């Protein structure tokens with residue numbers, strides 16, 4: 425572990441990102457006990473014992489906040505190419521199966537290390553264990569975040585139906601032998617899963633490390649009504665946040681309409697889930713009424729443009745969501761589906777995806793809106809009130825970009841270049857709660873060569889352990905890959921009140 429950090433620190437010589445200004449201006453930042461105590465012009469007064477931090481030639485922006493990712497994806501990156509969401513879900517028992525406790529921690533460490541090296545200081549992690557979440561597994565993931573030094577909300581991602589039970593007609597489309605084989609892929613008993621979450625909530629001890637617990641019934645129709653309402657009940661009783669993938673793919677939107685006769689979000693609302701503590705992931709197929717409901721109830725949306733493109737799910741209407749008053753955060757989604765955990769790339773994609781949908785610039789999101797989404801918007805999704813901005817009283821979660829890096833030569837328009845030109849290669853230092861987690865481009869908390877060795881050993885072992893499952897998934901994928909696009913071809917109208 426690194427040497428203890430000073431309790432007071434004065435950052436001098438940097439310029440400070442401010443979306444209200446075209447170009448960042450010089451400012452000093454006084455940090456006391458991990459919190460920003462004061463911001464002022466160069467020469468800002470500081471207590472005598474404040475340790476100076478030379479930030480010359482750097483641009484400071486608030487730590488980016490990842491509103492949606494999956495730490496189990498860390499060990500499973502780069503496994504699929506032409507995978508839809510449904511093919512990814514079918515592959516999950518292979519690419520995420522057979523994990524020992526140490527693998528769960530290792531996978532989270534890989535993700536946390538990547539995020540902080542790329543300017544991210546907090547994440548909403550939907551972490552899955554099969555057949556149900558465990559206290560040890562959740563503690564292992566929390567320990568990974570604590571050791572790397574990131575803040576997080578970790579939500580056990582749960583269901584009581586298998587993917588094959590959840591998609592209407594899919595079980596019937598399987599030949600007899602495969603239908604029997606997928607029986608083993610059913611999640612454990614719903615009541616046992618709810619009891620496990622309650623047990624985790626009762627023993628959760630990570631809040632002081634900035635690591636909170638959430639609950640994530642994964643996808644509405646992968647859960648029975650009793651189960652999803654049980655999850656919501658546990659969340660309410662323990663003051664935890666809820667997070668669910670809603671209308672991510674067209675297959676889901678169509679399935680929801682067939683199963684419930686209403687949109688998936690309306691169904692979630694019927695179950696009493698939609699409110700200020702609720703985060704919708706993706707929402708590509710939400711309609712205006714869904715987004716109006718989210719705005720009205722204060723629910724947040726985690727926009728994952730990289731994953732939405734990579735899995736062929738479509739384009740989230742960011743402009744429409746913002747106009748309808750939805751609080752939008754930005755996420756990378758898991759490394760098992762969208763490869764990296766780079767919030768700069770996620771911001772750039774969010775901007776580009778909003779722009780590619782229309783030739784009318786009034787339909788586009790502006791860089792300031794995208795930047796706000798990846799900071800304050802995501803903070804809202806995580807339920808963090810003192811993060812995502814640089815102001816007195818906020819946590820000292822700060823990213824220092826090297827203005828001598830090529831992305832900043834020249835430095836014309838700060839926020840535009842953070843969203844469109846930065847790719848994380850300029851990240852020089854990262855402070856979380858005033859603690860230097862990245863210093864001079866190197867992690868102070870993780871030994872990367874050792875992490876690489878551990879990951880290689882785990883990959884080799886898991887490859888062997890999951891070989892049979894891989895063979896089964898390959899057979900199942902033939903059916904999933906033809907059945908689901910057929911379902912997605914069904915007519916589905918996304919209702920918009922305003923002009924198209």
Ligand SMILES: [Zn+2]
Pocket residue numbers: 492493494550669705757758
């Ligand atoms: Zn996800």
